[in-house]
Amino acid sequence: MSINGKGQAGYFEVQQLSDANAARDKQNWLVFNCPCGCGKTRKTRLFSAGERGQGGAGYHWNGSRLLPSVEPAFGPLPVCGFRGYLRDGVWNGYGNGPELAKDCYSGGASAS
Numbered sequence: 001m002s003i004n005g006k007g008q009a010g011y012f013e014v015q016q017l018s019d020a021n022a023a024r025d026k027q028n029w030l031v032f033n034c035p036c037g038c039g040k041t042r043k044t045r046l047f048s049a050g051e052r053g054q055g056g057a058g059y060h061w062n063g064s065r066l067l068p069s070v071e072p073a074f075g076p077l078p079v080c081g082f083r084g085y086l087r088d089g090v091w092n093g094y095g096n097g098p099e100l101a102k103d104c105y106s107g108g109a110s111a112s
């Protein structure tokens, strides 16, 4: 797993990755630097409309690579306890987790 963005907090990419357990079609994953600035790179499987995770669980994705929305919210994430959500390419924190890093990335304008 790798990601560009020079380690900027909140930087994200939607990447197509293979399932580690089976030689299946590639799947969409959100790979991101934790928005709190703790330096962890994280990833989560995305499910588009019409797809479904086991038991209907999983993160639902609006299909946009540039300005993704992912539901439900993340967190608390391991180690740092960040809680937040990504909506239209913008991170938002919530609850009593750490705040967003001051230089937290937003999609759109700086993506190409």
Ligand SMILES: [Zn+2]
Pocket: 034, 035, 036, 037, 038, 039, 040, 077, 080, 081, 082
């Ligand atoms: Zn963090």
